[in-house]
Every structure is written in C-alpha cells, then in structure tokens.
Amino acid sequence: MDIPVEVARAVSPRGEVVLQSRPAADPTRAPSLELRVNGVFVMDTVETTSERLLAQAALEVVDTPGRVLVGGLGLGFTAREVLADPRVERLDVVEIEPALVAWMGDGTVPHGPALLADPRLAVVEADVAVALAEAPDASYDLVLLDVDNGPDNLVLDINAPLYAAPALSDVRRTLAPGGVVVVWSATRSPALEDALRSVFGDAEARAVAAPGHGRVGDYWLHLAHR
Numbered sequence: 001m002d003i004p005v006e007v008a009r010a011v012s013p014r015g016e017v018v019l020q021s022r023p024a025a026d027p028t029r030a031p032s033l034e035l036r037v038n039g040v041f042v043m044d045t046v047e048t049t050s051e052r053l054l055a056q057a058a059l060e061v062v063d064t065p066g067r068v069l070v071g072g073l074g075l076g077f078t079a080r081e082v083l084a085d086p087r088v089e090r091l092d093v094v095e096i097e098p099a100l101v102a103w104m105g106d107g108t109v110p111h112g113p114a115l116l117a118d119p120r121l122a123v124v125e126a127d128v129a130v131a132l133a134e135a136p137d138a139s140y141d142l143v144l145l146d147v148d149n150g151p152d153n154l155v156l157d158i159n160a161p162l163y164a165a166p167a168l169s170d171v172r173r174t175l176a177p178g179g180v181v182v183v184w185s186a187t188r189s190p191a192l193e194d195a196l197r198s199v200f201g202d203a204e205a206r207a208v209a210a211p212g213h214g215r216v217g218d219y220w221l222h223l224a225h226r
C-alpha cells in the first residue's frame with residue numbers, strides 16, 4: 001500500500017513544513033518525496049513539468065538571461081532548470097523556510113547537495129517580497145515566482161500581496177529592460193493578469209498540462225515583459 005513515511009518535519013512562524021516519502025510503484029526506483037505546508041500539498045518529485053516549464057518559458061524569450069531570481073526553492077526543480085542553461089551566470093533563490101534549505105543541503109532531499117554546490121547559485125533565506133523590495137534597480141534579467149499555489153489557492157495568507165500591483169512594481173523595477181517575470185499559479189488568475197497588465201502594460205497566461213496529482217485541468221504560467 002502507498003503509505004507516506006515522514007522524512008522530516010519543522011515548525012516555523014508560518015506553521016508546519018513536512019517532507020514525506022512514498023514508495024515508487026517500480027521497486028527498483030527511488031521513493032518519491034512530497035512537500036506539505038500546514039497539511040496542504042505543495043509539490044512532489046513525481047510530476048515536476050510545470051516547475052521546469054516555469055524556467056523554460058522564461059529562458060526561451062530572453063537572449064541573455066545572465067542574472068536570475070527564483071522565488072521559492074521548494075525541491076529545486078525550477079532552480080535546476082535555470083542552472084542547466086549555460087547563459088545563466090548567477091541565480092539567487094529566495095526561500096522563506098530555513099528548514100527546507102537545510103534539508104536540501106544535508107541530503108535529506110537526495111538531489112539537493114549537488115544542486116546547491118553550483119557556484120552560480122546563492123540561496124537567500126528571506127521572504128521574496130522583502131528581497132525584491134530591497135533589490136537594486138535592474139538587477140535581474142528574469143524573475144520566476146513559485147512561492148505558493150497561486151493567488152487564488154494560497155497556502156500562506158502572507159503571500160497575497162506578492163500577486164498585487166505594489167509588489168509586482170518592485171519586480172518590474174528589479175528587472176533590466178527586456179527582462180521577463182513568470183508567475184506560477186495552480187489556476188488561471190484574471191486578477192493577477194490585470195495586476196500584471198497594470199504594471200507591465202501587457203501580460204500573457206499560458207496553460208501547462210498537469211498530468212498526475214489527481215487533478216483535472218491545467219496549471220498556469222503568467223508572463224510579463226519589462
């Protein structure tokens with residue numbers, strides 16, 4: 001039976017962060033990992049298409065994505081996709097849960113240490129909204145935001161302002177001319193599209209097929225160009 005086993009647990013000011021493993025259907029394969037925050041499914045290592053497409057969608061529309069910011073380390077699939085691009089010179093990943101950074105670094109997440117060893121990567125333990133507010137003007141070519149399940153499916157209420165115009169204005173300010181922001185969302189968000197349009201002048205919503213996870217429908221990437 002597919003019974004999850006708790007691998008690690010931490011409590012932070014935002015609540016409970018839990019890593020669980022599940023045996024693979026094929027016994028020759030490694031167990032999968034699942035991340036839950038306050039009991040809510042955040043992601044797993046089985047179906048990571050949309051986490052990777054978040055990076056690919058941005059990397060393919062910018063000629064020189066030298067400096068990249070990713071909001072939300074999670075289990076590192078977006079970061080790994082960014083670092084797979086040799087044009088990327090620096091990647092700042094901003095993660096609010098120190099325990100998750102520790103589990104990636106100490107091998108609790110088996111692929112974590114190799115990812116964190118990339119010399120182009122800096123992991124910053126902070127709220128990405130604060131990191132963006134404090135970042136210098138034009139410091140990034142790409143900003144990729146995947147800190148929650150999207151504005152209409154929040155795991156953490158503190159993330160609501162990130163999807164609204166004032167925080168998106170910080171994103172625009174930190175982007176170099178020609179830079180791109182992509183925001184991951186579990187469902188299409190007309191309010192986020194409106195907020196992006198009000199700040200960037202235009203915005204695009206792309207559906208990403210979401211096989212697995214026992215859900216019907218697509219995930220969504222919301223893009224805007226500076």
Ligand SMILES: C[S@@+](CC[C@H](N)C(=O)[O-])C[C@H]1O[C@@H](n2cnc3c(N)ncnc32)[C@H](O)[C@@H]1O
Pocket residue numbers: 042043051052071072073074075076077078079094095096097100126127128129146147148156159
């Ligand atoms: C869906 S996961 C990110 C998945 C990631 N794209 C990947 O490929 O594994 C969301 C992550 O954002 C973090 N997070 C939530 N709110 C945050 C915030 N305000 N600032 C920075 N990180 C945040 C969570 O702790 C979690 O690690």
